[in-house]
Every structure is written in C-alpha cells, then in structure tokens.
Amino acid sequence: MKRFHFDLAKHFVKASGDKDYEYFRMRHAAICNLMDDANAVVGHFLFATYGVGIPVLLIALRSLIYGELSSTFTYVVMYIMVHYCATLVMVTLSGAVLAKQALRPAQILYEISIDSVSDREFRSLSMFLSRLQGGSIGFHVYGLFNIDNSTILMVLGTVVTYAVVILQF
Secondary structure, three states: OHHHHHHHHHHHHOOOOHHHHHHHHHHHHHHHHHHHHHHHHHHHHHHHHHHHHHHHHHHHHHHHHHOOOOHHHHHHHHHHHHHHHHHHHHHHHHHHHHHHHHHOHHHHHHOOOHHHOOHHHHHHHHHHHHHHHOOOOOOEEOOOEEOOHHHHHHHHHHHHHHHHHHHHO
C-alpha cells in the first residue's frame, strides 16, 4: 500500500496524462477488491475477536474485581485478559492503519489542479474520488462496524463503561 501511494504521488506531481490517472484508479480498485476478499477470509476471526474477545475480557475483569477466583485461576484469568487485550490491540490498530492508508490517495487527488486536466481525466479523477468518499474501505465485522480509528475508542469505551458499572454495583 505504501508503494502505491509513493507511485501515485510521484506521477501526479508530474501532472501526467489520462492513462496514468485511470491506471492508478484501477490499481486502487484492485487493492480495495483484494481487501474485500481478505475481509471475507478473516471476517470470522474479526467477529471472534470483537464478539467473543470483549465479553470474555469483561467477564474476566468482573471476576478479578470481585475476587471470585482462587489464586491459581486468578493467574489463568489474568493471562486470558492479557491475551485478549493484545489481540484486540493488534487487530484494531492494524485495521485502523489499513483504513487510513486506503483513504490516503484522496489527499493527493485534492492537490491536482482541475485547470490542467481534460474532460476524460476529470471523469477518471471524479470516479476515483467518489470511491474514496463513498463506502468505507478496509476491514469490517460482518458489516456491523468498520475497523478504523473510531474502533479504538469504541473498545476502550466499552471496557471502561463496563468497569464503572461493575464497580458501582
């Protein structure tokens, strides 16, 4: 993905012709299709990470707060919490970086002077920008939510809210 952005910036700074605009639009579309295919493969893992990982983390947190476990089980629960936290962090940060990188061409395209492009190039650029501004690009969990920067706050908010509710009752 980084190589794609480097090539895109290098070619568009030179204000190259119509075929290059269309070439990069099609290349980006191919990368997005690849991400959609990858999402079909890892979608079940993502659902398990968020759909199972967060509840298990919250149940383990409750057990630790109320001290309902023996010392042996406390270590097991702590290991489970660390494991799920690490998995959540890795998956969420990877998805957020991927989503950010996928939308990065928009910054480069906005810097192109419209006066310097033909009608055909303008249509190609418009299609490229509409794809970038349209539906989200990146991983999602069965269409329920997209994994991006906001997911980090969603996960933290869920855990903190649950901890506060548990501590009050």
